[in-house]
Amino acid sequence: MRGNANHPTPPQNNDSLVLATIVMKQFASDKPSKELQKRNYDEMFAPYYPPASFSNTNSVKAAKTKAVENFKKPSPDDIVLEAQSKALDNVTENVSKLKVQEEKQAKQQSQPKLATKPTKPTDPIDIQNYLSKGKPHCSFVVIGHVDSGKSTLMGRVLYDLGVVDISHLRKLKRESEIVGKSSFHLAWIMDQTPEERERGVTVSVCTNDFETPSTRFTIVDAPGHRDFVPNAIAGISEADAAVLSIDCGTDAFESGFNLDGQTKEHTLLARSLGVGHIIVAMNKMDTVDWYQERFEQIRRELSSFFETIGYRPEQISWIPCSGLTGANVVKRTTHEMQNWYQGRSLVEELEYKAEQIEKSYQEDIINAPFLFSITEVISVNKNEEVVVSGKVESGSIQPGETLNIFPSEQSVVVNRITIDNNERKVPVATKGDFAVLRLRNAFAEIIEAGDLAASVGVEIPVRNTLKVQALTFQMSRPLLPGTPFMFFKGVNEQPARVSKLNSIIDKQDPSKIIKKKVKHLGSNQAAIFEIELVEKERWIPFLTSTQNRRMSRIVMRKEGRTIAAGTIIE
Template structure:
């Protein structure tokens, strides 16, 4: 009985993997086309007429390995020389010419084709496939993966075949007779395994045994038993040994048992070792004996008042460019340096960033055009000495901004006047509002709104007044709480320099403005107090901004919050309690005998003094004091805080990040003592705080961290804190008790 070829297709076409070059990943596609020329080169002497599709399939199904691919192709294709010999031998035989074939229908051609097949059963094909694989010396190329049907396998003549035919009365019928074959195949069923292990494999040639993993592909062979094929004894012994070992589950159970037994044997020391008492720090005298009060009045170096200001605002408002223009127009930076920066910036297509590069000096800041860290510089003009702090505007660098704002006397809030840019920085969740709120809560008493890029708006008075109205309303609101007399507005163009230090009278559209230039504002802005009068009576506090080693010296840079320091005196670093003697002092890169509050100073120490050079005894955010200072390193304190707008309430025990100057530590609220701005009846126990509430709370520093603090009354700079959670500033406050 004949069977359709589709009925003998036992492999699941849908489950097997087919090669499709369009479905390859980018990595597989590049690897395929990198290896394809190498494969062609290696097979050129063997057979250079192998189709590209067969080459690609061989690489794909052998996981892009050359040697297995070559072996498969050689087993599937004859050598080119052998094919030529066969073609030449066949060319010597004269083939008689045939008459042109008679055209016939598709049905007749199909019947004629089927009549040439010998009837075979499924069991016959099992037998024929199993035996044919051993006798074949050379095999024809396998069908490609795109072929939908398998090749018909010819079966040898069989014995013991019973053929059943219909009675003679049906022979005269026009209908074709029905016949079927029944055959018994005992070649597979009666096979007795010779070894203890039976191995089964899908493959075209059952006689070959490979232990390499390949992709599943369409095969023209059926599931073959290769039990009696010779298996290396080493593999059998290895398999037996693996089964004799403990299973992975047994190993895990044994490890858990040992762990629990070890925990049971642990003991707690009943008498823990007491901490050794801190060694008494020896106080040293200055190298020079100086009368500080007399020096402040008689020394011309201290005749000018010292002011520090920070430049804040939304990203790309032009803060760094404004700082560069201010230093250039004041003559602090010469034209040669600016011209060099212009050439360097034009090389990378950022010519307008030349002035900003005066402050942004790192490669990262220059390549991205964004200030990353605070940059402080000292400069002196005819009437004042200044410390200018350029703060980053991006929301990711708010922690650096907090460190800069906490060391400034007043702030310059730079806004972009271009239509759409101001709204993006102010109204559409920009950084203008957050920077302003932080400045007020960190002790900034005067703020100047610098309306930048007015040249792009043709110095429009209407545009300036629109921005002034919106910002004045916000700055005087309860969220910020500046007084109107603490706020000033100055229109400028940082790129062209108009109204920064000098005003260009030739601009007709700017004649409506009669106020001061930006330089006039920073020179004449009043400060609440002049620290020079009380310097000698105040305790010495310095907040560390940077620390590094240089040629055997340990250099510590920071802003002196109060008091004074002289070369030769011993200072203590908190919280590490490391004590070192100051070997020399520098202010504005000049060596001095002493430095006072408000100055940005560099303290130099001999590295040999450090007790443990491998440890970081000094870190950014640490506080430097003199011996016997009243500052304390605490893990728990009480503070009065004001909360800003929050997405979710602040619960007792919820973690947040606590900032004090440049220092930041993880912390949480342990107790809410009182909500001070609520008229509601006081609850027995308050468990959370919401937006715009004022509260008296207890804060605890998490983990092994600690924080050097003073109360707000003791030092206004070191007694202020900021609370941030999930990248947002949620509150600020003052330390009331430690």
């Protein structure tokens, strides 16, 4: 097909014109026949291959050379890609040359910061006047060997005081009868999870708030089974006092008091964690017909043990009672079989201790800085707001005041305070209160159970190496540098190891050093040594014994047994 001369010629580059000229000249010199000029329709759109003589001309060779040179040059796509690559390299080079100070400033802008100036309460109140009008508060932990009746005893307290209504108790009674545990209905008031009800033992730390006409209480029901001692440690560390439940049934006390029982270990933990008041609930006295001699026998054995671990007689109370029948739990019982006992009931003794504890806290509440142990991060409702629960360890706090949280070192503002299981809003929380704080301006994702909140200006060290003064207990093997163990402080639980043994000291006078060069520690030795937390990703906030003795206390456990306890000194 030949083109029409009247049609416009499409634009062509110089190389195309040269090639076309060569082709036309070659056709003219070869003088092709009309048959060659007339191509079949099927061949009209097929590629054309010129004869061999065509490729030997100088012009064709020049065209080939020109084409080769052109293809040696980068294509337009290559030019664009190379320009993009150079631009990216320039950006990387420029970023790498940023000054270190600029990087630090950029990082600091996205990190939480400690407040340096306190803020005033939104509606300030007079703390001393507030305390004089309110009821004293006491938190107590219920400890003792598994099956000593702890949950039943506390279920009886809550029911007899009207905290639990009769319809709920009847429901628990029916449910317990279905599974063949009809006597467990009172225990189920405290043991609320399916696992606890199925096994018949408390697993988690459960808290309940209740009031009498004169006093507010928080019950901390700790697990009695030795598999859950770590949970018991967390509960004991939060309590102002302890109720030690003893099963006075035949051979039952002896079973819980031997080496495998938890009576000794729980009491030892209470002493080690700073619980200064023990109320011994001589439970299940109805099973031995309120036999006075049984009461006195158990009392003698326990008194000797209490003295050994450092409790004074005035720190111990003894209450014969029965959680199942309710005798001498809330009200005194006048049954003729127990006329040999004329003392207070269990709840009356708790009220008496609460008044003593409240008086001892007065000065600390008014003058000491605020310290708060976070035991649970409850929820995050919206941006920069978090709700936490815990215990006020020192001082007081009001809405509107600013706190610093450690180890995240961030400042937050208290927006709202509630107590009594988050049901009652209050204008202030004071030492001893279990409170729920709603905080704003918080980096919620880096707040965890075990953190500490404090008034602005209080410095709380955060690190993973500690020097402790501790007393070792009965151990199967001595403590050596490098010995691994589990470290407990409040609700904090972390693997750790002994890093250095410093000295053995006198039990009665810790300032007196008995031996300086120490290679190992045996059972029942007082010593100063250093420990290192193995998990370096999250260090713990801590106070030394000179700053706050109660909050400096630690416990060490290995292979399911408590091997030492003491305080942080550095």
